[in-house]
Amino acid sequence: MQHRPNASMLPSQSGCCSIIRSILPHLTKAEQKAAEYILENPAEVIHMTITNMAETCRIAEATIFRLCKKAGYSGFQAFKISLAGEMFPAFESVCNEVITDDSPNSIAAKVFHSITEGLQDTLRIVNEKQLEKAITAVCNAKRIYAYGSGVSALVAQDIEYRFIRFGIPVIAYSDPHMQYISASLTEPGDVIIVISHSGSNQDILGAIELAKPCGATVIAITSHLRSPLSHDAHITLCGMAREVNYRSEAMASRLMHMALVDVLYVGAMLRQQDKITANMKKVRQAVSKRKV
Known part of the structure; x- marks a missing residue:
């Protein structure tokens, strides 16, 4: 035996x-x-x-x-x-195109080239209907939650920092327990923006399972259109980055995802210009008091 x-x-x-x-x-x-x-x-x-x-x-x-x-x-x-x-050698896990003999200028050129290609790839594959739905959902949101782990948590924090100007509650969570708690308490009209490079994060997927029966709209921002996250979300925005997919840092994809967030922000801002203009004026006045 x-x-x-x-x-x-x-x-x-x-x-x-x-x-x-x-x-x-x-x-x-x-x-x-x-x-x-x-x-x-x-x-x-x-x-x-x-x-x-x-x-x-x-x-x-x-x-x-x-x-x-x-x-x-x-x-x-x-x-x-x-x-x-x-x-692969260790350095290729950081950037798969650089070599040890590269000069700083050469490294910069290769990294910037990778970012540029990723942005162009993202522009080619972005689905206009999905983007339209995402912008509409954000404009109609009562509350916005942003979920991300690891590097994706930085994108979630950026959403919190920028979208709060819409005058609605916006909270970013990177801790899985807080994601589960907030997801279970969502209501119709709430929007959850989930950022995941792989689209296979089990904690993120678990939070979505809790939120969907509550009536919340889930917007996924990911690098893999056929991932479990893409399948489970109501709306999917895919950002492509020409990088080694196993890389945990997911350097270029982070910027692609932030670019998609920028598109969401600008699109929603243009649909409610009077409100955003008034809010921005209040924000500038508040921040100006902190300056010398």
């Missing part, structure tokens, strides 16, 4: 392909199918979401998640980070 290896007894996560090979005989047929795809196509896997891989292998997302857990990882994202670490 064969026994499944205990995850705590597996090798360190620096050899994930070796781990996959070692547990291959102990996997179910569906898990073996996923494992074999990973071993044969590691360079493609690091650019995939769990949804993409599940569709490619024609298996359930849960199967891939179980495989990663059996290999000793917390999930698919953690597995991809480890896999990428095997395949």
Whole structure:
């Protein structure tokens, strides 16, 4: 009788392909199918979401998640980070186009070029109908909540800082517990803007599940149009960034998402110019008192 290896007894996560090979005989047929795809196509896997891989292998997302857990990882994202670490030098996890000999000017040129391409990509794929719905939802919102984790939390904070000028309550939450609490207390007329690069954050998805039955409108800002977040949200705005998808920093995508937030802000502002003009005057007067 064969026994499944205990995850705590597996090798360190620096050899994930070796781990996959070692547990291959102990996997179910569906898990073996996923494992074999990973071993044969590691360079493609690091650019995939769990949804993409599940569709490619024609298996359930849960199967891939179980495989990663059996290999000793917390999930698919953690597995991809480890896999990428095997395949690329450390500096490529920061920017996949720079090299160690690049001058500061060369680094700047490459980073700016990546941002420019990402903005152009986003402009090409943005869905005008979805954008129209998002602007309308923001204009009609009684309250706005912004959810984001990690780097996406910065985008959520930017929403709070800027959209408060609309004269309605706007609150950004990065803590999953606060996201769950606020989501469970939402009402019809409330809008939740969710920012997630991967669109696969389990905490974010859980919060949405709580908010939707309450009648809140969910707007997703993500880099993956076919992600679970895109599927669950009422409205999806997709921002593309030409970067390595496993990268936790998601540098360029952060700027794409902020650009989409700017579009939402300006679009909503133009529809209620009298109100926003009056609010901006009050804001400037209040802030001016703090200046020397």
